[in-house]
Amino acid sequence: MTIERYKITSRDQWMALRAADLTASDVGAAAGADRRKSALQLYAEKTGALFPAADNKMMRRGRWLEPAVIEALHDEHPDWRIIRPGLYLRDPELRLGATPDAVAETGEAGILHNVQCKVVSRPVYERDWSDGPPLPYLLQTLTEGLLLDMPSYIAALVIDTYSAELELFSIERHAAAEQRVKSIASEFWRRVATGNPPAADYARDAETVAALYPESVPEPVLDLSGDNRMAELLPARAMLKNEADGIMQQLLEIDTEIKAKLGDHEVATLPGWRLSWKTHHRKEFVTPASTYRALRVAELQEEIA
Numbered sequence: 001m002t003i004e005r006y007k008i009t010s011r012d013q014w015m016a017l018r019a020a021d022l023t024a025s026d027v028g029a030a031a032g033a034d035r036r037k038s039a040l041q042l043y044a045e046k047t048g049a050l051f052p053a054a055d056n057k058m059m060r061r062g063r064w065l066e067p068a069v070i071e072a073l074h075d076e077h078p079d080w081r082i083i084r085p086g087l088y089l090r091d092p093e094l095r096l097g098a099t100p101d102a103v104a105e106t107g108e109a110g111i112l113h114n115v116q117c118k119v120v121s122r123p124v125y126e127r128d129w130s131d132g133p134p135l136p137y138l139l140q141t142l143t144e145g146l147l148l149d150m151p152s153y154i155a156a157l158v159i160d161t162y163s164a165e166l167e168l169f170s171i172e173r174h175a176a177a178e179q180r181v182k183s184i185a186s187e188f189w190r191r192v193a194t195g196n197p198p199a200a201d202y203a204r205d206a207e208t209v210a211a212l213y214p215e216s217v218p219e220p221v222l223d224l225s226g227d228n229r230m231a232e233l234l235p236a237r238a239m240l241k242n243e244a245d246g247i248m249q250q251l252l253e254i255d256t257e258i259k260a261k262l263g264d265h266e267v268a269t270l271p272g273w274r275l276s277w278k279t280h281h282r283k284e285f286v287t288p289a290s291t292y293r294a295l296r297v298a299e300l301q302e303e304i305a
Contacts, residue, residue, distance in 0.1 A: 003147055006088040014099070017088045021097035022046070022185050024143035028136025030188040032198070036136075039198040041208045046192055049211045062119060069117035069157045070102055072166040081105040082115070089147040096185045098144040104153070114152040116141040122160035125167075129156070133169050139181060141171050146178045214291070 008014045028034035029042040044050040053059070073082055082104045090097040102115040118137060120129065128134050133141070133154045145152040152171040157164055191198060200209055224230045259277055262268050268275040 001091055001147075002093070003149075004090045004092055006090075008086050008088055008099070014088060017090070018097060018099075019052075021090050021095045022188050024096075024098035024140040024147075027096075027139040027143050027181060027184055030184050031135075031139060033139070034136040038201040038204050038208065040200045040205050040212075043188075043191060043197045044208045044212055046188075049214075050208060062117075065119040065157065065159075066101060066117045068164075069119065069155050069166070070115075072157055072164070073102075073104070073115070073155055073168075076166050076168075077104075077106070079107045089144075091147060094182060094185045095189055096143065096147070096181070098140075098147045100144050100148060103148070103150075112148075112150050114141070114144045114148045114150050116144060116152060116154045118154060118156040120156050120158050122158055125156065125158045129167075133171075138171065139184075142174070142177050143181050145171065145173060146181060 006017055022030060026034075026037070026042055029037040029039055032039045041050065045052040070082055070084070073080065082102050084102050085100055088097060088099050100114050101117040104113045104115050105111065106113055116137065118133075132138075133156070137154060141152045141154050151173050154169040154171060156167045156169070158167055190196075197212065258275065262275065262277045266276060266278050
């Protein structure tokens with residue numbers, strides 16, 4: 001493997017480098033194993049249909065507390081020499097990249113380990129780490145070890161309200177696992193090159209599907225007469241729609257009765273409840289033009305002979 005190394009000089013430069021690659025932190029998503037991001041969402045980001053999140057609260061927490069993980073390592077292993085390399089690594093052939101958090105020279109002279117730093121709340125640790133690091137973190141760390149050509153540790157700082165504990169997991173080099181990482185990267189970029197998106201996760205991918213298919217094409221009409229799954233979905237949808245309409249009607253009736261009780265009173269109270277029906281004044285504004293697709297499903301009634 002020919003590995004390119006780039007010194008990170010700014011966040012913008014780092015983000016631009018990452019945009020061209022499947023990064024270690026997204027290998028789990030490409031494999032369909034990451035609860036935070038679906039494979040289809042990752043595909044949409046890399047094909048330009050969706051903008052990846054530039055930052056969020058979880059990302060900021062990880063950046064802010066990463067030095068705390070390294071400080072904990074210093075305390076627990078004072079004989080280790082730990083550096084933060086500040087490098088972006090990439091395999092240009094696989095378009096696979098990684099940003100190692102730290103590299104540690106352990107007590108064994110000259111033996112270097114990649115260190116992946118994680119900050120985990122106690123409830124999440126107890127829920128997801130009972131059998132060791134979750135699969136997305138293992139894939140991330142294996143990718144970093146592959147590009148660095150060294151074994152790894154996952155250092156997890158487990159925090160709760162009044163304490164923090166460091167949990168250290170050894171991740172050895174594993175030829176079959178590293179080949180799996182390479183295969184995930186190759187398959188992902190093959191899908192991008194051929195325009196063949198991975199299957200949608202219907203519970204998570206509503207926004208992604210809308211972003212991938214923003215414009216409708218009038219012709220040809222899609223014939224789904226042989227699609228058995230659609231034949232199951234549409235009656236189920238109709239039943240749920242009828243139930244939802246009935247629930248919304250009941251809610252409307254209840255709200256109307258509550259409003260009639262309040263009359264012109266803005267606030268009302270009763271044991272365990274506080275009600276308000278307050279007047280709000282909205283400024284006039286002009287809604288800008290926009291384009292969107294509206295899904296409508298109509299049941300066709302068969303003609304009676």
